[in-house]
Amino acid sequence: MVDAHAHANRALVPKLLATMAAERVSAAFLVAGGVVSPMELSHTIVTEGPGRDVDADNTELLDAIGGEPSLAAFYFANPHRAAGEPDLALIDRCAGIKFAPGVHGIGHLDPRVQSYVDAAAERGLPVYSHCIGNGALSVDQYARLARRNPEVAFVLGHAGRGNFDLDAAREIRDTENVLFETSGGFDFVIKDAVETLGAERVVFGSEFPIQHPRVELTKLCLAVAENDLPAVLGGNIRRITSTGKSTEKSTGTFSGKGGSA
Numbered sequence: 001m002v003d004a005h006a007h008a009n010r011a012l013v014p015k016l017l018a019t020m021a022a023e024r025v026s027a028a029f030l031v032a033g034g035v036v037s038p039m040e041l042s043h044t045i046v047t048e049g050p051g052r053d054v055d056a057d058n059t060e061l062l063d064a065i066g067g068e069p070s071l072a073a074f075y076f077a078n079p080h081r082a083a084g085e086p087d088l089a090l091i092d093r094c095a096g097i098k099f100a101p102g103v104h105g106i107g108h109l110d111p112r113v114q115s116y117v118d119a120a121a122e123r124g125l126p127v128y129s130h131c132i133g134n135g136a137l138s139v140d141q142y143a144r145l146a147r148r149n150p151e152v153a154f155v156l157g158h159a160g161r162g163n164f165d166l167d168a169a170r171e172i173r174d175t176e177n178v179l180f181e182t183s184g185g186f187d188f189v190i191k192d193a194v195e196t197l198g199a200e201r202v203v204f205g206s207e208f209p210i211q212h213p214r215v216e217l218t219k220l221c222l223a224v225a226e227n228d229l230p231a232v233l234g235g236n237i238r239r240i241t242s243t244g245k246s247t248e249k250s251t252g253t254f255s256g257k258g259g260s261a
Ligand SMILES: [Zn+2]
Pocket: 005, 006, 007, 031, 130, 207
């Protein structure tokens, strides 16, 4: 099993690895955490902004997981600036690029966002975003971004707008380069996403440490047919990612040999 979306910093890595081992999760894609406080993040998600200009410590995370073959990072972009040389140098060490409209408040169709998508396209990396609301930060605008960049794989985080959003799967249905990540959605919503998009477009993510992986795995086991579980629990995210870790093939952590659904 591969966790398509978790958060960590250096201090959290040991706890994450212990949790993964206990839940039989063989690999995880991480985003640097702690950029804003949980209270501030909650407030900006609920109120749709305004967001602010703040950088995640991507370097700390990359250095912390450099020797750990089961962990790879998505670059947490700050689209208050276009992608510059320092960003690109860090993106070269990452397995994807992540946007957090709830943190930064920059719309998906902003040219500065596109500069990071260009970097993803050049490197064959996927893009992840947590959409909020109905305006510039929305699922609809994210789907438009994906249609402008058909060569890039996009992941719609947190089951769209979270818990009970049946619109999100329909908003991305015809945009086949967008996958649906399940953390935070009700099991009813996950079942609907598999029916609407097909199991090959639905991916397991935990949102650790905000959510325990066991919660999400239990939900998926209830919502997804047994035949579809291997794809949802790891096969789909492995299809669109490559960690770049030299030990990847020998350990099998990301390649599918180490985990069992
Ligand atoms: Zn997250």
